[in-house]
Amino acid sequence: MNRIQTKLQDNKKLLSIYFTAGYPSINDTVSIIKDLETNGVDMIEIGLPFSDPLADGPTIQASSTQALKNGMTTELLFEQLKDIRASVNIPLIIMGYFNPMFQYGVEAFCKKCKEVGVDGLIIPDLPVDVYHKEYQAIFEKYGLINVFLITPQTSDERIKYIDSISNGFIYMVSSASTTGAQSGFGETQTKYFKRIGDMKLKNPQVIGFGISNNETFTQATTYAKGAIIGSAFVKHITNNGPKSIKNFVDKILNK
Amino acid sequence: MENYNVDENGYYGEFGGAFIPEMLYPNVEELRQNYLKIMAEPDFKAEFDKLLKDYVGRPSPLYFAKRLSKKYNTKIYLKREDLNHTGAHKINNTIGQILMAKRLGKHRIIAETGAGQHGVATATVCALMGLECIVYMGEIDIARQAPNVARMKMLGAKVVPALSGSRTLKDATNEAIRDWINNPVDTHYIIGSAIGPHPYPDMVTKFQAVISEEIKWQLKEQEGRENPDYVIACIGGGSNAAGTYYHYLHEKDVKIIAVEAAGLGVNSGESAATSVLGKEGIIHGCKTLLMQTNDGQITEPYSISAGLDYPGVGPMHAHLCKTGRAEFMAATDADAMNAGLDLCKLEGIIPAIETSHALAIFEHKTFKPDDVVVVSLSGRGDKDLNNYIDYFKI
Numbered sequence: 217m218n219r220i221q222t223k224l225q226d227n228k229k230l231l232s233i234y235f236t237a238g239y240p241s242i243n244d245t246v247s248i249i250k251d252l253e254t255n256g257v258d259m260i261e262i263g264l265p266f267s268d269p270l271a272d273g274p275t276i277q278a279s280s281t282q283a284l285k286n287g288m289t290t291e292l293l294f295e296q297l298k299d300i301r302a303s304v305n306i307p308l309i310i311m312g313y314f315n316p317m318f319q320y321g322v323e324a325f326c327k328k329c330k331e332v333g334v335d336g337l338i339i340p341d342l343p344v345d346v347y348h349k350e351y352q353a354i355f356e357k358y359g360l361i362n363v364f365l366i367t368p369q370t371s372d373e374r375i376k377y378i379d380s381i382s383n384g385f386i387y388m389v390s391s392a393s394t395t396g397a398q399s400g401f402g403e404t405q406t407k408y409f410k411r412i413g414d415m416k417l418k419n420p421q422v423i424g425f426g427i428s429n430n431e432t433f434t435q436a437t438t439y440a441k442g443a444i445i446g447s448a449f450v451k452h453i454t455n456n457g458p459k460s461i462k463n464f465v466d467k468i469l470n471k
Numbered sequence: 472m473e474n475y476n477v478d479e480n481g482y483y484g485e486f487g488g489a490f491i492p493e494m495l496y497p498n499v500e501e502l503r504q505n506y507l508k509i510m511a512e513p514d515f516k517a518e519f520d521k522l523l524k525d526y527v528g529r530p531s532p533l534y535f536a537k538r539l540s541k542k543y544n545t546k547i548y549l550k551r552e553d554l555n556h557t558g559a560h561k562i563n564n565t566i567g568q569i570l571m572a573k574r575l576g577k578h579r580i581i582a583e584t585g586a587g588q589h590g591v592a593t594a595t596v597c598a599l600m601g602l603e604c605i606v607y608m609g610e611i612d613i614a615r616q617a618p619n620v621a622r623m624k625m626l627g628a629k630v631v632p633a634l635s636g637s638r639t640l641k642d643a644t645n646e647a648i649r650d651w652i653n654n655p656v657d658t659h660y661i662i663g664s665a666i667g668p669h670p671y672p673d674m675v676t677k678f679q680a681v682i683s684e685e686i687k688w689q690l691k692e693q694e695g696r697e698n699p700d701y702v703i704a705c706i707g708g709g710s711n712a713a714g715t716y717y718h719y720l721h722e723k724d725v726k727i728i729a730v731e732a733a734g735l736g737v738n739s740g741e742s743a744a745t746s747v748l749g750k751e752g753i754i755h756g757c758k759t760l761l762m763q764t765n766d767g768q769i770t771e772p773y774s775i776s777a778g779l780d781y782p783g784v785g786p787m788h789a790h791l792c793k794t795g796r797a798e799f800m801a802a803t804d805a806d807a808m809n810a811g812l813d814l815c816k817l818e819g820i821i822p823a824i825e826t827s828h829a830l831a832i833f834e835h836k837t838f839k840p841d842d843v844v845v846v847s848l849s850g851r852g853d854k855d856l857n858n859y860i861d862y863f864k865i
């Protein structure tokens with residue numbers, strides 16, 4: 217079984233953290249992953265930086281720009297992750313835009329993911345339809361789980377379709393927005409979380425976008441299996457440096 | 472015979488498609504399901520045609536450029552899109568899309584702009600229809616196209632600077648897409664070129680197709696035949712080109728020439744000649760030819776002309792290039808500036824710098840004396856006066 221699937225069976229709410237590879241410094245990638253695991257994070261999204269991150273707000277845009285300036289590349293990320301499975305056990309997901317993967321070669325990219333021990337991918341601009349038609353077989357050949365997004369505007373019919381193609385979890389975007397755009401959940405969001413919960417999908421849901429503290433983490437995980445924090449974490453290490461991870465995670469988990 | 476139009480899946484050969492984040496899916500899907508239906512409605516067509524006639528001033532003249540023809544010893548016709556209201560072809564598309572937006576019940580309009588022509592054309596139709604208008608424009612372009620920024624503001628639009636990346640057209644497009652993600656219900660995004668996710672390239676092409684529709688009967692009147700030997704247009708994203716080619720795509724006797732911006736030279740590192748420098752990739756929701764690093768990072772193009780300063784081309788043009796249906800050429804900053812000044816002196820027409828790129832190819836390609844060559848004069852040069860002044864120290 218894929219590490220993501222195993223983790224989803226844990227009898228607890230999951231905290232997943234996104235960070236941008238090669239940020240703040242080019243060689244921070246591995247130490248950030250290790251520190252996140254040591255401090256109790258359940259799953260990690262490693263951001264593969266892209267020059268034109270359409271779905272991201274200013275915080276993740278800036279971290280991507282800096283990571284690219286630092287010299288981050290696809291090849292270098294795989295190089296950095298080469299020995300990661302000697303010490304890290306939690307699921308690792310690469311989150312990135314499609315063009316860099318397309319240039320690397322989708323099959324070569326998937327093969328490398330398997331080699332270094334990456335378990336899944338989140339590719340916001342690879343639509344589920346295209347994935348299903350052109351790439352699903354390749355992902356499955358290398359045992360990778362591809363995670364799809366849904367939003368409050370996604371129709372029930374499409375959610376069911378996405379559920380049928382997925383075999384890990386569904387990434388539930390809390391509100392229609394780019395990353396880092398809002399803080400706190402209102403009635404609109406909780407209604408939407410409930411609506412999706414009531415659909416009894418085969419894949420568990422993990423909520424992302426707009427989660428930044430213990431309060432929003434708790435709210436999100438009341439309705440879903442887990443929650444993903446991105447911009448708030450990137451902001452935290454921007455302000456406090458990559459050695460301050462314990463402090464951030466403790467606050468989220470109210471430890 | 473090869474099909475150069477979009478297929479039912481939104482592709483031109485291997486190019487096109489809709490590579491969009493799920494957040495945009497409902498909007499793009501709504502458009503995809505409705506655009507052809509709406510465009511075929513008699514009252515939509517009537518309203519579109521009436522506005523093009525009474526408001527834009529169509530048909531735009533097809534003008535035989537006598538002195539220019541003499542200089543290059545061939546027969547050159549200029550399709551005068553510069554005489555349209557707001558000074559370029561861009562308004563054909565914004566009229567069409569604002570009517571589309573209204574029928575889809577949208578009341579907030581966003582757009583990206585490079586040279587500011589599309590921004591002005593969007594602000595104009597928003598004023599016409601009384602709709603809110605927000606235009607994203609790269610910070611660098613705001614500086615080099617100041618008169619158009621002022622125009623947009625006078626027309627009631629809000630101009631938002633794009634501060635990310637190269638701060639030009641690509642980044643303005645990113646910001647417009649982000650705005651759409653954040654405003655998924657009430658907003659229509661009027662893309663200004665034949666780019667973006669399906670159905671945009673096809674919809675924009677169809678609104679611009681009026682250009683070649685008119686050329687056909689105008690040329691028939693003047694030359695006794697509908698088909699010229701060549702149609703020529705400059706290419707940023709490719710909307711004036713798409714409109715100029717559309718009715719000739721499957722006419723074998725009509726040769727198609729596309730002119731890209733070579734900047735300081737195709738291999739100078741400061742260029743926007745996508746067909747030479749680009750590889751297949753994904754930008755702004757479509758698969759097309761794209762300037763990028765080996766690692767798939769989109770690179771910063773360069774051209775003196777803000778409207779051609781884009782690292783991709785529309786998927787239709789990528790297909791025309793790949794299949795060899797169109798001949799792709801490139802004009803440098805210097806080629807274009809000189810050709811622009813030349814047109815002023817020879818024909819009394821001050822062209823936009825984008826357009827000047829199309830005119831520049833007469834220095835590089837020889838036509839036969841009886842060839843009929845139609846050039847899309849996509850826009851007028853008023854917006855570029857400062858650049859002409861700086862360049863020629865006028």
Ligand SMILES: Cc1ncc(COP(=O)(O)O)c(C=O)c1O
Pocket residue numbers: 559560585586587588589663664665705706707708709710711712777778779823825826849850851
């Ligand atoms: C006058 C003029 N011509 C051409 C272009 C290039 O755009 P497209 O390739 O979509 O026609 C622009 C863009 O701003 C323009 O203003």
